[in-house]
Amino acid sequence: MDPLRPPALDPATVDERRGSGYPEPFRSRMGERVKRMLGEACGLTRFGVNLVTLGPGGQSALRHWHTLEDEFVYILDGEVVLVTNDGEQRLTRGMCAGYPAGSRDAHHFVNRSTAPATYLEIGNRIEGDNAFYPDDDLMWCEDENGAYAAHKDGRRY
Amino acid sequence: MDPLRPPALDPATVDERRGSGYPEPFRSRMGERVKRMLGEACGLTRFGVNLVTLGPGGQSALRHWHTLEDEFVYILDGEVVLVTNDGEQRLTRGMCAGYPAGSRDAHHFVNRSTAPATYLEIGNRIEGDNAFYPDDDLMWCEDENGAYAAHKDGRRY
Numbered sequence: 001m002d003p004l005r006p007p008a009l010d011p012a013t014v015d016e017r018r019g020s021g022y023p024e025p026f027r028s029r030m031g032e033r034v035k036r037m038l039g040e041a042c043g044l045t046r047f048g049v050n051l052v053t054l055g056p057g058g059q060s061a062l063r064h065w066h067t068l069e070d071e072f073v074y075i076l077d078g079e080v081v082l083v084t085n086d087g088e089q090r091l092t093r094g095m096c097a098g099y100p101a102g103s104r105d106a107h108h109f110v111n112r113s114t115a116p117a118t119y120l121e122i123g124n125r126i127e128g129d130n131a132f133y134p135d136d137d138l139m140w141c142e143d144e145n146g147a148y149a150a151h152k153d154g155r156r157y
Numbered sequence: 158m159d160p161l162r163p164p165a166l167d168p169a170t171v172d173e174r175r176g177s178g179y180p181e182p183f184r185s186r187m188g189e190r191v192k193r194m195l196g197e198a199c200g201l202t203r204f205g206v207n208l209v210t211l212g213p214g215g216q217s218a219l220r221h222w223h224t225l226e227d228e229f230v231y232i233l234d235g236e237v238v239l240v241t242n243d244g245e246q247r248l249t250r251g252m253c254a255g256y257p258a259g260s261r262d263a264h265h266f267v268n269r270s271t272a273p274a275t276y277l278e279i280g281n282r283i284e285g286d287n288a289f290y291p292d293d294d295l296m297w298c299e300d301e302n303g304a305y306a307a308h309k310d311g312r313r314y
Contacts, residue, residue: 045257
């Protein structure tokens, strides 16, 4: 098969991104989490589409909700546990979830299985969006240099 | 496995939509095309996510480009031919494509295989978006009652 050319794309050709913008001790909790930013690789700016592989023990994010961003996830392979305000449920290949902007139902995936899980995550890009973390002592604040991570009492990390 | 509860969703529980807003002779060209509007079923408003099954001989849409809408497609199963200004290429499971708003590279999928193909299609929702169809005698116009389909010389369908 010939290599794909734009506007098509083979995700395997897109750079892997590891790491997280969270301060410790939160960053390490994400575990083995690898993202390929497919939407950006295609030149999209209005929403992001990431192909994510989450190793056993990894988390998609800290449990959070967004003020202005709709999010959607679709499981491609493996299984994850979705944790929301209401508790836990197991999602497998072909299942999905959607989180409307402003819904205070904080959510994340945890991979409690022994195999990697792969999913697509999609979110619209919008200025002024903020995220809140009901389980963790973290919030984002802004000064003249941009956003920074703070404890909930305001002290910087 | 227990039934999923919001914000999670099993796509099999979402209504199937058939048909097309195109006038004839274009509507029939879409063939066996079934959509499940997953994003809308989850209450999302800022972008749409549709799970589409395209039967043999079907088309995703007339070949088109959008003025204000980013689009992204990800192949879940089967194979499709992506047609763009530059020609044709075959996409199979795990491949994707992205169409930035305002790029005049008109695109669609055709299923030339003998099996159904399944893919996710994602697009941001934005007022004032328009689409253009370089291969077909179709455009959308607007009067006080809303949008209508017209020939390129302005006559209504």
